Amino acid sequence: MDHDLKNLGMPEEKLFSFHSHSDLESEKITAPRYSYWQSVFRVFFRKRINIVILSLLAVVIVFAYIYPAMTDFDPYKNLLDSASKHLSPTAAIEHFGFHIEYILGTSGSGKATFDAIWNGAQISISLAFICAAINMTVGVVVGAIWGFSKKVDAIMMEVYNIVGNVPYILLIAVIVMLFTASFWSMVFALTVTGWLSIAYFIRTQVIIIRDREYNLASKCLGTSTVKIAMKNILPFMTSVIVTLVATEIPSYISYEVFLAYIGLGISDMSLGRLIFEAEPSMVTPGWELEFWSPVAIAAIISVVLYVVGQNLGDASDPRTHM
Numbered sequence: 001m002d003h004d005l006k007n008l009g010m011p012e013e014k015l016f017s018f019h020s021h022s023d024l025e026s027e028k029i030t031a032p033r034y035s036y037w038q039s040v041f042r043v044f045f046r047k048r049i050n051i052v053i054l055s056l057l058a059v060v061i062v063f064a065y066i067y068p069a070m071t072d073f074d075p076y077k078n079l080l081d082s083a084s085k086h087l088s089p090t091a092a093i094e095h096f097g098f099h100i101e102y103i104l105g106t107s108g109s110g111k112a113t114f115d116a117i118w119n120g121a122q123i124s125i126s127l128a129f130i131c132a133a134i135n136m137t138v139g140v141v142v143g144a145i146w147g148f149s150k151k152v153d154a155i156m157m158e159v160y161n162i163v164g165n166v167p168y169i170l171l172i173a174v175i176v177m178l179f180t181a182s183f184w185s186m187v188f189a190l191t192v193t194g195w196l197s198i199a200y201f202i203r204t205q206v207i208i209i210r211d212r213e214y215n216l217a218s219k220c221l222g223t224s225t226v227k228i229a230m231k232n233i234l235p236f237m238t239s240v241i242v243t244l245v246a247t248e249i250p251s252y253i254s255y256e257v258f259l260a261y262i263g264l265g266i267s268d269m270s271l272g273r274l275i276f277e278a279e280p281s282m283v284t285p286g287w288e289l290e291f292w293s294p295v296a297i298a299a300i301i302s303v304v305l306y307v308v309g310q311n312l313g314d315a316s317d318p319r320t321h322m
Helices: 002-007 036-046 048-070 089-096 113-148 150-163 168-178 183-191 194-209 213-220 225-261 271-277 279-283 288-315
Strands: none
Touching: 036 048, 036 288, 048 113, 048 288, 113 150, 113 183, 113 194, 113 225, 113 271, 113 288, 150 194, 168 183, 168 225, 183 194, 183 225, 194 225, 213 225, 225 271, 225 288, 271 279, 271 288, 279 288
16 A cells, blocks of 8 residues: 555655534535526526517517607698598609508598507507506405405405406496596506405415415414415416416507507507597598508517417426536
């Protein structure tokens, strides 16, 4: 053995050294740091289709919010000009000259269809996001407590059985008819009971996971029901909540368009209102673009928001981060 050590040409002190032991150091886990949201966006942007969809969403947001702020849209500017009504894109450009606002022609009142669509899109998107924010906030909080507290469950089930059996679209229509058909009355109509179905869905999800070991341990240690619901359960349901948002936002645009189409929409010039006013143009030769342009934009906005939300919900599932 000594002969072998001499052949290495190094002293024994350098070859062998004492290594101290630390109980504290042995408890440390040498693993790479994990960031939940970094992993979410890494998985989300891994699919190229998501980049394309986000780019399309960015274009929609720019035209819906930035473009109207840069233009002075007046729907009654050409009202007295009889030659400006129901013009095709080619005829509108010949009549007014080449301007981006006339690339889709004009409507029956002479307003530029392109500008009207994006001003209407701003109203419809704002309505959808405000309603989604209110309904999701109230629905998630109430649903979490509803699913974890048996006393709250007994009360809320009675409320749900009564209100939940009333057709949602009928309830919205009645409320809009009772109040002035304004933007905020539509927000009130869509949110007064809109959170209830969300709360019931969250309640069902909470019941599935509320009796897991770590929740029972927290309850035994004296943690309050509200804290367990907010700290232990809701973060576990992030992907479910994001997926739910993805279905809620486009649905409010659909409700607004449908109610406006049957004459119960808001008085503001939203996408639904534009579609309602352009309904006769749907079957009139040469005027079809007045009707199908807002329909196409409403469809694109709904599909883009839905796809982005669904893919973000999938990326929010920690099981996809492996």
